Amino acid sequence: MARNIPRRKSSTYSAPSTTSEVLVLSRTKMGSGKICVGGHCFTTRKNVRLLSSTWGRLSETEPYNIGDVYRITYSTKSIPVSFHPIIPPHIEDVSVTHKIKLRTLVNASFMRVIQSLSSPNMHIKDLFEGCLNWQNGKGFLLRGSIPHCGSVQIAKLNHDLVMKESRYQDKVNNVFEHKDTTGNEYDVSYVGCEELGLPLTISANTPIRFSLARFWDKGDGVERSYLQLSGFYR
Known part of the structure; x- marks a missing residue:
């Protein structure tokens, strides 16, 4: 006698998909062997942040490198x-859900794409549609002020950024700083995977990729999304 065995539900994580060529623009550190990979989709002309097939963070062993083009x-x-x-x-x-490397753009071709994506002549305080708040030199979003452009922006600043080292909980972080003529200080932490060494200045008019961290409550009951610098192109 045949038994009716109930079917198990299959695990479905994603809706219908898109296939496109994507240019890798950044690799950033996420801690504990994980990375965040940012790219530009040529089909939608939008920024993308690549996650696993189950929407998880990527391992640092992933082969994505800046300048690579994947389908x-x-x-x-x-x-x-x-x-x-x-x-x-x-x-x-x-x-x-699927990827295959097609080519790596040579520097001239890569920079043509970067230049086309860059917002020109900006002050750091005006990034992300001017929605950033600044406190103790740090820029951040609050949930009540969200830009329409998303959490990624490539911009050419009209001033230099100078790298310095900053210590936090026995860890040395690289921070880029700008001080204006009135003494206001603007700092942004570097989160890219590429090792940088002092002294280093990012000159005005250099395309820089800025991003916003996930919202975080540092213990005061206020969720903030902090400004980060994931890379620059020259």
């Missing part, structure tokens, strides 16, 4: 949506 199949929405909700300003997240 990537990805989804912009999880199923159910609550599995990985897309919450502004972090609208770039995509789940990658």
